[in-house]
Amino acid sequence: MHEFGITESIINIALDKAREVQASKISKINLVLGELSGFVPDCIEFYFDSLSQNTIAEGAILQFELLPAQLRCRNCSAIFHPQDSSWACPQCHSLSAEICQGRELYIESMEVE
Numbered sequence: 501m502h503e504f505g506i507t508e509s510i511i512n513i514a515l516d517k518a519r520e521v522q523a524s525k526i527s528k529i530n531l532v533l534g535e536l537s538g539f540v541p542d543c544i545e546f547y548f549d550s551l552s553q554n555t556i557a558e559g560a561i562l563q564f565e566l567l568p569a570q571l572r573c574r575n576c577s578a579i580f581h582p583q584d585s586s587w588a589c590p591q592c593h594s595l596s597a598e599i600c601q602g603r604e605l606y607i608e609s610m611e612v613e
Contacts, residue, residue, distance in 0.1 A: 503540060504551075507544050510531070510548070511548065518612050525612060526556050526610055528563060529563070530607070530610060532565045534602040535568050536599060568581055569582055569599065571589075572598050573594055574596040574597060575589065575594040578590065578591040579600065
């Protein structure tokens with residue numbers, strides 16, 4: 501259900517930016533979504549369809565770029581992608597890692613008319 505609020509924010513940001521350039525229509529919104537963000541693209545699209553009705557964003561295409569999770573070992577500084585549910589460093593096998601990439605959710609660009 502947290503997709504509702506974030507989708508509402510996406511629409512508000514897109515509408516504000518479109519107004520700044522005096523656009524009459526938003527045709528596409530390019531979103532970057534991290535693997536660990538907890539957001540589901542299908543849910544965002546579902547809410548977008550209803551929340552964008554009667555706005556210049558109605559009918560816009562949402563394009564998702566999915567970023568994989570990337571971790572950095574706190575012991576040896578190795579950068580790695582977690583395998584399954586294991587966050588163990590493949591170099592030194594430490595379980596102490598920090599997330600470097602994968603929590604993102606932002607509008608990268610949009611196409612307007």
